[in-house]
Amino acid sequence: MALVEIRNLTKIYHREAQEVLVFQDLDLDINEGEFLSLMGPSGSGKSSLLHLLAGLDRPTKGTVAVGGAQISAMSQRELSDWRASKVGFIFQFYNLLPVLTAAQNVELPLMLTPLSAKDRRDRARFALEVVGLGDRTDHFPRQLSGGQEQRVAIARAVVSDPALILADEPTGDLDAKSADEVLTLLQRLNSEMGKTIVMVTHDAHAAERAHAVMHLDKGVLTR
Amino acid sequence: MKFFLLVWANLRRNKRRTFLTVASVGLALFLFGALRSVITTLEDAAAVGSESRVVVRNAISIIFPVPMKYLSQLEAQPGVKSVSWQNWFGGVYIDERNFFPQFAISAERYLGMYPELSLPPDQKQAFLAERTACIIGPKLVKKFGWKLGQTVSLRGTIYPGEWNFTIRGIYSVSDPSFGEDIFYFHYEYLDEATNRQAVPGTYVLELSDPGQAAAISSRIDAAFINSEAATKTETERAFQAGFISMWGNIGFLLSVIGTAVFFAILLVAANTMMMAARERTREMAVLKSVGFRDELLFGLIMSEAALLSLLGGAGGILGAKALFELTRFDGGGMLPGFELKWATVAVGIGISLGLGLISGIVPAVQAARLPVIEALRKLV
Secondary structure (H helix, E strand, O other): OEEEEEEEEEEEEEEOOEEEEEEEEEEEEEEOOOEEEEEOOOOOOHHHHHHHHOOOOOOOEEEEEEOOEEHHHOOHHHHHHHHHHHEEEEOOOOOOOOOOOHHHHHHHHHHHOOOOHHHHHHHHHHHHHHOOOOOOOOOOHHHOOHHHHHHHHHHHHHOOOOOEEEEEOOOOOOOHHHHHHHHHHHHHHHHHHOOEEEEEOOOHHHHOOOOEEEEEEOOEEEO | OOOHHHHHHHHOOOHHHHHHHHHHHHHHHHHHHHHHHHHHHHHHHHHOOOOOEEEEEEOOOOOOOOOOOHHHHHHHOOOEEEEEEEEEOOOEOOOOOOOOOEEEEOHHHHHHHOOOEEOOHHHHHHHHHOOOEEEEOHHHHHHHOOOOOOEEEEEEOOOOEEEEEEEEEEOEEOOHHHOOOOEEEEHHHHHHHOOOOOOOOEEEEEEOOHHHHHHHHHHHHHHOOOOOOOEEEEEHHHHHHHHHHOOOOHHHHHHHHHHHHHHHHHHHHHHHHHHHHHOOHHHHHHHHHOOOOHHHHHHHHHHHHHHHHHHHHHHHHHHHHHHHHHHOOOHHHOOOOOOOOHHHHHHHHHHHHHHHHHHHHHHHHHHHHOOHHHHHHOOO
16 A cells, blocks of 8 residues: 555756756655665755655645645645654754754654653653664763764654654765664664655665665656 | 753853853843932932922022021921921041031931931930030941941031041931931031031921922022022922932933943844854754744744843843842942832843844744755755
């Protein structure tokens, strides 16, 4: 069953007076529980597609539905609420808040829920345990290695138990060992917790860890 | 409340910058508290006079005397219960820096007319019985360590020579604005020692009916209009207000200074918030990507700005209040009853809050309107 349904998706950016067509009439289904890698050259629109899936950007034309919800038709406020519970985003450069501890960073999406402070703390701690950082809850990002920071970011992405995880070059800033740990973790999230994952990557070895690899080039998506 | 963690963590992000901004706002509010308290103290001083007493002074200026021979005519005015008189002495105790007001008074009449000023009965009796006796306020006791029975020498300036007084009483006042650092002695001593050359500076008339103050004042001034010294008669409260106005339009001056300081600090606080928000652009994009709404980010930035300003403002104005109370500040005797009132504290905290909100509005709007996708493109 498709968790993500993209139909006739067209995205055009306006740069000064120029129109830049990123892709046109794109169709894509991503099944529930799928781990999909998205590859392609720089500027091919991989990240743009990810942003559209996350509801961070709006299509010029066409529809994006996730879990039956037409996110391309949602208001800004509805999109914020939807993102808080339905999707987790992992960035290349982790993007943890340096002033918060690992646990506090993970707790951020839960602040938008009616959970009590204790429940939030417990869930954040559990998420950190899942990513193998149960002993680093009170560490600040500057006290963690790059691989550990990315694992905290993954914990932040899954803490609100979203069905869809979007990862934009999650290993792009990591050494081989840390990258391997992160990819293993993503595989576990997919296989053990049933998360649907879409991962943008330039790394063919990383892409191989997914169930399927798709290429986006000049607006055309191929398997 | 759960978002306080974020606000507080962000304030601690750059501790030096936060400290400097808090200190700037604190200093500004300290200054505001001090300036505002000067104004309120002067207003209180102007209001301390009674409406049931009128002051008769020389119409030309307060520095010119009113002849002694006017006394009988003043006493004869209908509606006048009693009359006392006083004279500014202007002596120096050891050094000019030891300034405090000294008045030669018609002692028995004066004390009878001023219930605000009280003396233990034995001290009052001792004072009235001795021509060279004086009574002093509690602040002079504290300042100079004077004791009852001690002889104090003043160097006369208006009335030259060494003047010796014996302290026979320490008065207390029901209202600090009345002045707790005044030195009173007998007008008779002054008159006798100057070979009857002393002339009252002002007369104070106690009225049977305060409602008649205006009519009695007009009648007195009309009676003396063609005399050797025309008079100006007004209620004691109006007299005090007029006396204070000799300081010039100090309220306006202090307000101008206060406003200038406010805008200077507003720029400092606004700059801090702009910098703080600008360097967190990518974090705001991340917060939006995890579901933080635009209005929530707006609120967080506004809360941060308000808290930053409130910390400084509350610290500054409460610090000023504590300092002035601990040191019993009175402007070297020029501002008796000086007090930083709680109302001023409340106004100061309100100003801090306003300052914080104004300084936060631009970065808060920018954060709310941040195009998340463009900010993310720069960071992913």
